Amino acid sequence: MDRDVTGDANNDFQLQLALRKWCNLYPSHEFRCFVKENELVAVCQRHDSQHFPHLQRDAYMIRSLIVEFFDEIVCGKFANGAIVKYVFDCYVDQHEKVWIVDFNVWGRRTDTLLYTWDELEAMDSDMPEMRIVETDKQVRSDPLASYRAPIDAVHLASLTGGDPKAFEALMKLCEPLNNDSDNEVIEEI
Numbered sequence: 001m002d003r004d005v006t007g008d009a010n011n012d013f014q015l016q017l018a019l020r021k022w023c024n025l026y027p028s029h030e031f032r033c034f035v036k037e038n039e040l041v042a043v044c045q046r047h048d049s050q051h052f053p054h055l056q057r058d059a060y061m062i063r064s065l066i067v068e069f070f071d072e073i074v075c076g077k078f079a080n081g082a083i084v085k086y087v088f089d090c091y092v093d094q095h096e097k098v099w100i101v102d103f104n105v106w107g108r109r110t111d112t113l114l115y116t117w118d119e120l121e122a123m124d125s126d127m128p129e130m131r132i133v134e135t136d137k138q139v140r141s142d143p144l145a146s147y148r149a150p151i152d153a154v155h156l157a158s159l160t161g162g163d164p165k166a167f168e169a170l171m172k173l174c175e176p177l178n179n180d181s182d183n184e185v186i187e188e189i
Contacts, residue, residue: 025091027046028045028050028052028054028055029093031045031089031092032087032088032089032113033066033070033088033090033128034106034115034120034123035070035085035088036084036085036106036120036121036123036124037085038075038081039124040128041124041128042115042119043063044130044131045113045114045131045132046089048113048133048139048140049140050139051134051135052132052133059132061096062092062130063130065092065096065098066098066128067127067128068098069098074088074100086103087104087105087106088101088103089101089102114132114133
């Protein structure tokens, strides 16, 4: 149950489940697009934690494909034109076809990636600005990286079937042996 700011239950809110076909997407072909007052004002690569050298060469073509797609398919049609500020993610495939991946709210809860909200609010242009990570020095750290476990730990955990006690015992086996008492513990396991 959703609650509004005052804590009262919002009975008008209706949950919907949206299912999407699973596709393996190349991260370098995903883009985030920002729409303000039904105008596409900015586009950037979706994965700012990576540098894709080919994007510099292809940026103009990609922007043109996205602008054409927005003008013909999205503009005025998303939410029947009732929502004039929003963000959408799209994918440009190898055949230069653009696909919608997701729609997001225009607001601080949506990651602006290579922009700031102040920059986006100030934008007003005929041709949307496009930003990409142009060098390895511009790569941004992945904000979710601190929530991940090292891949080795993930593999080790899978060997124990998810049992925390078995994982702990396995980790004890990996500790360096310093004295004879450690050897006795290992022999008991």
